Amino acid sequence: QSALTQPASVSGSPGQSITISCTGTSSDVGGYSYVSWYQQHPGKAPKLIIYDVTTRPSGVSNRFSGSKSGYTASLTISGLQAEDEADYYCSSYTSSSTLGVVFGGGTKLTVL
Amino acid sequence: QVQLQESGPGLVKPSETLSLTCTVSGGSISSYYWIWIRQPPGKGLEWIGYIYNSGSTNSNPSLKSRVTISIDTSKNQFSLKLSSVTAADTAVYYCARAPGRFLDYWGQGTLVTVSS
Numbered sequence: 001q002s003a004l005t006q007p008a009s010v011s012g013s014p015g016q017s018i019t020i021s022c023t024g025t026s027s028d029v030g031g032y033s034y035v036s037w038y039q040q041h042p043g044k045a046p047k048l049i050i051y052d053v054t055t056r057p058s059g060v061s062n063r064f065s066g067s068k069s070g071y072t073a074s075l076t077i078s079g080l081q082a083e084d085e086a087d088y089y090c091s092s093y094t095s096s097s098t099l100g101v102v103f104g105g106g107t108k109l110t111v112l
Numbered sequence: 113q114v115q116l117q118e119s120g121p122g123l124v125k126p127s128e129t130l131s132l133t134c135t136v137s138g139g140s141i142s143s144y145y146w147i148w149i150r151q152p153p154g155k156g157l158e159w160i161g162y163i164y165n166s167g168s169t170n171s172n173p174s175l176k177s178r179v180t181i182s183i184d185t186s187k188n189q190f191s192l193k194l195s196s197v198t199a200a201d202t203a204v205y206y207c208a209r210a211p212g213r214f215l216d217y218w219g220q221g222t223l224v225t226v227s228s
Contacts, residue, residue, distance in 0.1 A: 003156070036214035038157075045206055045221050046157065051214035089157055093213045099159055099172050101213070106156040 004029065004090055004104035011110040017078040020107045022090030023071055028102060030071035034093035037066060037075045040106075041086045050075060077109070085111045114139040116207050116219035124201075124226050130194040134207030134219055141165060141183065145210040146190045148181060150203040151221075158203075162210065163190055197226045 005023040012018040022029065022037075029035055035053045038046035048057055050066035053073060063078045073092070077084055090104040120132035134146070148160040161171030163181045171179040180193040194201060204223050208215040 034213035038215070045218040046215075047218070048214060048216050051212065051216075057216065091157075091214070097173065099161070099170055101159055103157045103159065 004092060004102055006088075006090060006104040006107045008105075009108045009110065011112055012077075012080045013112045014080050014082065016080050017076060018080060018109065020075045020077075020088050020090075020109070022073040022075070022092075022104045024073075024092055024094075024102075025071055025096070027096035028092040028094035029068065029073050031095065032093045033068070035066065035068060035073040036091045037064075038089045038091070039084075039086050040089065046089060080111055082111050085109055114209065114217045116209065116217055118205060118207050118219045118222040120222065120224070122223060122225060124197055124224060125228050126198055126226055127196055130192070130197050130201060130205075130224055130226075132192045132205055132207075132222065132224070134190050134192075136188045136190075136209070141188045141190065142185050146183065147208040147210050147215060148192045149206045149208060149215075150201075151206070152200075152203045160192065160194075160205075199226050202226045 033053045037050040039049050040046040049060050049064050053068045054066045065076045067074050088107045094102045115137045117135045124130045142165045145162045147162045163169045169181045178195045183190040204221040206221045207219045209217040
């Protein structure tokens with residue numbers, strides 16, 4: 001199964017906003033509202049921060065928001081903080097695989 | 113609070129079978145989908161497969177012939193077996209819960225190294 005496309009890295013300064021993109025096809029991101037985002041700090045398990053494109057789980061900061069346009073989903077982090085430095089992965093339902101799900105390749109966020 | 117904990121050998125010899133168990137506490141395993149995911153050192157996340165409480169399973173086509181996922185509702189556990197392992201199967205293995213098309217609870221992960 002083909003992975004969703006994410007930029008390898010993004011960076012921003014404290015207080016700024018950054019956006020991480022996740023590009024797929026009509027068989028996944030573009031066709032369904034089942035995109036989720038995960039934050040992973042080094043040596044830790046991933047943590048769910050957005051599901052169903054825009055929904056934030058209880059306890060996740062409202063500085064994290066999700067959106068989708070066409071074949072591209074986006075994660076926006078506003079008011080960047082040092083603790084946001086981590087790897088971020090998107091995932092989507094896909095109709096092009098018998099497994100039904102696919103991850104993006106991950107994006108390393110550096111807070112300058 | 114739901115918690116998941118992976119357990120199993122940290123070292124497996126090439127050609128042998130990797131076996132891991134995920135114990136779920138703080139909630140019943142008799143609902144939701146239960147997931148196995150892995151992450152090779154320094155690389156991204158890869159879906160291995162999943163099981164529903166009914167016992168129905170599905171797995172990554174790239175691994176399908178080698179993967180067996182099972183569930184024991186009496187012990188609140190589900191398990192992964194990956195046969196004929198090679199060095200390429202060296203990874204941190206995570207178990208997780210899927211209440212929908214997302215993963216809300218994850219285990220801490222366990223590193224499995226394939227080496228003689």
